[in-house]
Amino acid sequence: MAEIFPFRGYRYNTGKIKDISAVVTHPYDKITPALQGNYYEAHENNIVRIILGKKESGDSGDDNQYTRARRFLDEWIKDATFVQEDRPAIYAYFQEYALQSGVRKTRKGFVALGGLMDYSEGGVKPHEKTLAGPKADRLNLLRATQSNFGQIFMLYSDPELLINGILDRAAANPPVAQAFLGETERHGIWPITDPESIRTIQDVMKDKAIFIADGHHRYETALNYRREMREGGARCEGAESFENRMMTFVNMDDEGMTIFPTHRLIFDVNNFTGSEFVEQLSDNFNIREFPFDEETEQSVRRDFTEDLHIEGMSDCCLGLFINGDKRFLLLTLKKDTPPRELITGDRPDAWKELDVNILHILVLEQNLGIGSKQLETQTNVHYERSADSAIEKVAAGDYQMTFLMNPTRIGQVKAIAAAGEKMPQKSTDFFPKLLTGMVFAKLNITS
Numbered sequence: 001m002a003e004i005f006p007f008r009g010y011r012y013n014t015g016k017i018k019d020i021s022a023v024v025t026h027p028y029d030k031i032t033p034a035l036q037g038n039y040y041e042a043h044e045n046n047i048v049r050i051i052l053g054k055k056e057s058g059d060s061g062d063d064n065q066y067t068r069a070r071r072f073l074d075e076w077i078k079d080a081t082f083v084q085e086d087r088p089a090i091y092a093y094f095q096e097y098a099l100q101s102g103v104r105k106t107r108k109g110f111v112a113l114g115g116l117m118d119y120s121e122g123g124v125k126p127h128e129k130t131l132a133g134p135k136a137d138r139l140n141l142l143r144a145t146q147s148n149f150g151q152i153f154m155l156y157s158d159p160e161l162l163i164n165g166i167l168d169r170a171a172a173n174p175p176v177a178q179a180f181l182g183e184t185e186r187h188g189i190w191p192i193t194d195p196e197s198i199r200t201i202q203d204v205m206k207d208k209a210i211f212i213a214d215g216h217h218r219y220e221t222a223l224n225y226r227r228e229m230r231e232g233g234a235r236c237e238g239a240e241s242f243e244n245r246m247m248t249f250v251n252m253d254d255e256g257m258t259i260f261p262t263h264r265l266i267f268d269v270n271n272f273t274g275s276e277f278v279e280q281l282s283d284n285f286n287i288r289e290f291p292f293d294e295e296t297e298q299s300v301r302r303d304f305t306e307d308l309h310i311e312g313m314s315d316c317c318l319g320l321f322i323n324g325d326k327r328f329l330l331l332t333l334k335k336d337t338p339p340r341e342l343i344t345g346d347r348p349d350a351w352k353e354l355d356v357n358i359l360h361i362l363v364l365e366q367n368l369g370i371g372s373k374q375l376e377t378q379t380n381v382h383y384e385r386s387a388d389s390a391i392e393k394v395a396a397g398d399y400q401m402t403f404l405m406n407p408t409r410i411g412q413v414k415a416i417a418a419a420g421e422k423m424p425q426k427s428t429d430f431f432p433k434l435l436t437g438m439v440f441a442k443l444n445i446t447s
């Protein structure tokens with residue numbers, strides 16, 4: 001089902017740009033205003049000027065962040081800041097990284113053009129909801145530049161690691177581009193131009209369903225652009241077409257995969273009393289207490305977070321810390337109250353058993369009055385990757401409480417997407433992020 005195409009990618013010219021680390025960025029939706037400023041200062045040719053340029057006070061229809069992106073692109077191609085591959089290639093993309101524990105891993109993927117499919121066709125499976133605003137922004141950039149800069153992170157299943165063998169052989173050579181993020185991440189790409197290797201990748205992928213891990217807004221933007229171009233009678237030459245989209249494909253059976261949790265910070269709940277709330281939770285949850293004082297807090301916190309992950313390997317397990325309370329609470333769903341019975345509605349069991357849905361429905365909605373609307377608008381909920389940071393923000397009085405989550409497992413992502421369901425936003429945090437600027441695809445639109 002997955003159509004894979006090599007393409008003549010554009011890359012930074014390493015003869016001119018000696019340090020690729022200075023010109024690549026995180027995905028556009030991870031770039032804060034402060035990080036945007038840092039990227040601007042890092043290098044005059046940083047790709048942030050194209051993918052997320054600064055707005056200016058005198059912006060108009062003829063001069064704005066999108067038209068400036070097009071000018072930067074044209075100028076940087078003309079002066080050879082960007083150079084194009086001389087042959088169509090599929091790019092091995094390896095990300096070496098270190099976890100907080102010190103364990104080092106390598107996530108192996110490949111960058112290629114993937115044939116676009118409507119979700120109704122069943123070959124591409126999303127797992128998260130999208131919002132209109134980001135899609136409008138990305139569509140404006142795509143219209144202006146006719147290029148794919150940011151990656152769409154796609155998962156496929158290949159237990160025999162057939163494609164990984166090809167990628168490993170390519171990565172035995174020096175990379176054509178590499179970037180470092182601090183001392184913990186190294187990103188490298190290698191073009192694969194050998195026709196036999198390309199055919200093997202295409203053949204292995206042709207019967208695969210693919211799952212969107214990250215980049216739902218970019219994928220749906222590509223679908224919207226394809227529809228727009230078809231309706232306008234546009235034509236393309238070769239694989240660099242609006243019918244395809246640049247994507248990074250990663251084998252979900254590879255050991256290099258890491259998913260982080262995203263914790264929930266709760267605020268502005270009216271008439272909230274911690275003791276009453278905990279009593280309500282005891283209806284559905286077993287509650288273990290981890291009491292502490294000022295001297296023992298750090299060690300108790302460490303034991304608590306370790307037990308959270310151990311307990312959470314199979315059944316639902318949530319961590320809770322309430323402002324002003326000198327204890328951490330470990331919540332495990334009672335065995336006689338399975339989520340498939342507690343959560344009503346016509347949803348598959350795999351969806352009901354997700355920790356994040358158990359939290360949202362059985363706790364936030366039923367006990368705190370925080371429903372889907374409040375979650376979408378972040379009226380009462382903010383998100384935080386770091387458990388320590390979440391705890392400290394609550395202790396400082398910035399929030400009423402935090403729920404600490406376990407990471408969603410890759411098998412759960414696959415099961416939810418295969419069932420045609422979508423997870424709530426902030427259900428998965430795949431690490432590390434795919435960098436923008438390692439390679440990009442320029443569409444070859446002829447009319």
